[in-house]
C-alpha cells in the first residue's frame with residue numbers, strides 16, 4: 001500500500017526511531033485488534049485483555065517522562081495514535097483517556113506523592129483511569145459545571161454527576177473536576193470510594209468497542225491529599241484536553257487511512273459494467289480526493305507534532321488540527337463507503353464503522369463548532385462562544 005498512502009513521501013520526514021515505533025504499533029493492531037474488531041464492535045465490547053500488551057508496548061502515558069512512562073516525543077505519540085485508530089477509534093480513545101487525560105492530570109497537576117502512587121501502575125496498565133469533566137448539562141461549557149466540592153473539616157465532599165466519561169465503569173481511579181468555594185479543583189478519586197458509581201451509556205451507534213459512562217458522585221468523601229495541588233482553575237483540565245486533542249489530530253488520520261486503503265483495494269477487485277471500479281473516472285476522482293486530504297491531514301499532524309516537540313504549540317493551533325482532520329477524516333470514510341456500495345454498510349469492511357466512530361471523535365474534546373470559534377477568537381480577538 002506504500003504507493004497509495006505515501007504519495008508525498010512523508011515517510012522521509014520521519015526518523016528511524018519514529019518509523020520503528022510505527023511498525024511496532026501497526027503490527028500490534030494487525031495481530032491483536034484487526035482480526036477481532038468487527039465482533040467487538042457488533043457486541044459492544046471493550047477488550048480489557050489487550051491493556052497489558054498496550055502497556056508492554058509503552059503506549060500508556062507514552063509522552064510523559066519518569067514514573068515508569070516511556071518518555072516518547074509528541075510525534076511518536078501521534079504516530080501511535082494514528083496506528084491505533086487505524087484499528088478503531090475506541091482503542092485509541094482508551095490510550096488517550098489513560099495517558100493524555102488521567103495520567104496527564106496527575107503528571108501536570110499532582111504532588112510528588114500522587115505521581116509516585118499512581119503513575120507507575122497506570123503506565124503498567126495495572127490501574128485504569130478516567131477523566132470526569134463533562135456533565136449532563138455542561139459539555140461545551142465546562143465552566144458551568146455544577147458538581148461541587150465542599151470542605152468538611154480536613155476532608156472534601158463531592159456531590160454531582162458527570163456524563164460521557166470514557167472507561168469509567170472499569171476504571172480504578174477517576175480524575176474528577178468540581179466547583180468549590182475557592183474555584184475549580186481536581187480530585188483523584190479511587191472508584192471504590194463510597195458514593196462513587198458509574199453506569200454504561202447504551203445502546204450507542206458509535207464507539208461501540210469503547211465504554212462511555214454516567215458517573216454519580218453522592219457524598220464522595222476524600223482527604224485533602226486527594227486534591228491535585230497544582231490545579232487551581234479551569235485552565236488545569238484544559239491543559240489535559242490539549243494533550244488529548246493533539247492526539248486526535250493524528251488519530252483520525254488513521255481511521256481515514258484505513259478507510260482509504262479499503263476503498264483502493266475494493267475498487268481494484270470489484271467489477272461493475274464489465275470492468276474494475278478503479279478504471280472509472282468517477283472512482284478515480286473519489287480516490288484522489290481522499291488521498292489528497294489524507295496526505296494534507298498527515299502533513300498538518302506532523303507539523304503540529306514538530307511544533308509541540310519544540311515547545312511552541314498553542315491551543316488555537318491544536319484547534320486547527322482537530323477541526324480540519326476530524327472533518328476531512330469523516331469525509332474520507334464516507335467517500336470510501338460509497339465505493340464499497342451495499343457491502344460498505346456491513347462490518348466486513350471498516351469505513352462505515354470508522355465514520356460512525358468519528359461522529360464521537362468530532363464531538364468530544366471540543367466539538368467542531370468550539371474549535372472553529374476558538375480559531376475565530378484568535379483571528380478576531382473576539383470570543384463568540386455565546
Ligand code: TGC
Pocket residue numbers: 093097101130131132133134139140141142143164165166167233234235236238239241242315364365366367370374383385
Ligand atoms: P474560560 O472559562 O474563560 O477559561 C478558563 C481558563 O482556561 C484557559 N484555557 C486554556 N488553557 C490551556 N489550554 C486551552 N485549550 C485553554 N482553553 C482555555 C483560559 O485561558 C483561562 O485561563 P485563566 O488562567 O485566565 O483562568 O474559557 P475560555 O473562554 O478560554 O474557553 C471557552 C471554550 C468554549 C473554548 C472552552 O470552554 C472549551 O474548550 N470548551 C470545550 C470543552 C471540551 O472540550 N469538553 C470536552 C471534554 S471531554 C470529556 O469530558 C470526556 S473525557 C473524554 C473521555 O472520557 O472519552
